[in-house]
Every structure is written in structure tokens, then in C-alpha cells.
């Protein structure tokens with residue numbers, strides 16, 4: 742190929758890349774589906790987390806291994822779609838116990854939202870339970886609030902970037918269920934934020950009273 746033709750091809754390629762949707766139909770991505778492998782984030786290029794996305798598992802019983810297996814079975818190669826799971830005292834995961842998933846350990850994008858953009862920038866936190874039938878336990882509320890406040894501080898996430906899965910535009914889901922009481926959620930978060938503010942000096946000195954998170958093996 743001569744230099745001129747090469748230049749034309751490059752220009753044409755650039756133009757085509759700039760308008761990828763021209764003449765095509767914009768399709769909603771299939772729910773929780775991956776079409777390409779998710780690369781492990783480079784250690785020197787941390788992901789930018791901007792949102793917290795709260796989910797329920799939709800099951801009355803659950804732990805990381807169970808959800809990991811289920812999501813692998815559904816074709817998600819990185820397993821458990823959420824970054825954190827908060828137990829309800831079933832299947833060996835304590836009531837209010839916070840477990841880190843593999844995606845958090847390796848700072849991978851989530852698989853918990855339908856939209857890729859939300860998976861890329863949203864930390865997925867799932868509470869074990871079906872909150873269309875039951876409600877979170879007192880220990881789950883406390884653990885969730887503690888984790889939310891820790892993540893807010895660490896990644897500078899504003900209150901208005903914290904929502905239930907179905908509250909995000911374009912998600913079309915009733916998750917985390919109709920019994921997830923948002924007044925109670927915000928009450929618990931504000932309490933944890935205030936405790937944090939009051940304790941911040943001692944926390945800094947003592948190494949903190951952060952949420953205790955079970956590390957993924």
C-alpha cells in the first residue's frame with residue numbers, strides 16, 4: 742500500500758471510529774452479560790469508583806461461594822458480580838458480616854448492573870436476602886452503613902451517588918426490593934457519618950474503626 746492510500750485508510754478509519762452508531766440501531770446490552778474478557782486492572786492504574794449500587798441477592802440464604810458458583814454458571818467469568826456481600830447469618834456468612842468478592846480484591850469491574858458504564862464505575866454491594874418478602878436485619882443495616890461510609894470517604898463518593906440498583910437510570914429492576922427502607926438506610930448512614938466525624942481524630946491515631954471486611958482468599 743502506498744503512503745497516500747495508507748493516509749486515506751487511516752483517515753477513513755478514524756472517521757468511522759468517531760461515528761460508530763451511524764446507520765446502526767442502538768441496542769440495550771443484554772442483562773448481566775459479558776462479551777469480552779475483563780482485564781485485571783494494572784496495579785499502578787487504580788479504577789475510579791464513582792457510585793455505590795445497592796442490591797439484594799433475591800435469595801433467603803447466601804454466601805460468597807454460592808453466589809460465585811451461580812454467577813460462573815450464568816457465564817460471568819469473573820464470578821460473583823458484586824464487590825461486597827453482606828450476610829444475613831445463613832450458609833456460614835454471619836449476620837452483618839461483610840465479605841469481599843474477587844472483583845474487589847482484583848479491582849475488576851462489576852457485573853451487577855445491566856449497563857457497562859455502571860459496572861465500570863459503580864461498586865456493587867449486595868445484601869443476602871429477598872427484600873420483596875423479608876427486610877434486612879439490624880446487623881445488615883449497621884454493616885451496610887459502615888461499609889458505605891468507609892467507601893464514601895476512601896473514594897470521595899457523594900451521597901447523591903448512592904442508590905439502589907433499580908434507582909439508576911436505565912436499569913429497569915426492582916432490586917433491592919420493596920421492603921428496603923430508604924429512610925432507615927439514610928438514618929443509619931448519617932449516624933455512621935456522624936460517628937466518623939466525632940471519632941475522626943481518635944480513628945486517625947488508633948488506626949480506625951472501619952468496617953471489618955472478610956478478605957477473599
Ligand SMILES: [Zn+2]
Nearest residue numbers: 796797906916
Ligand atoms: Zn440488583
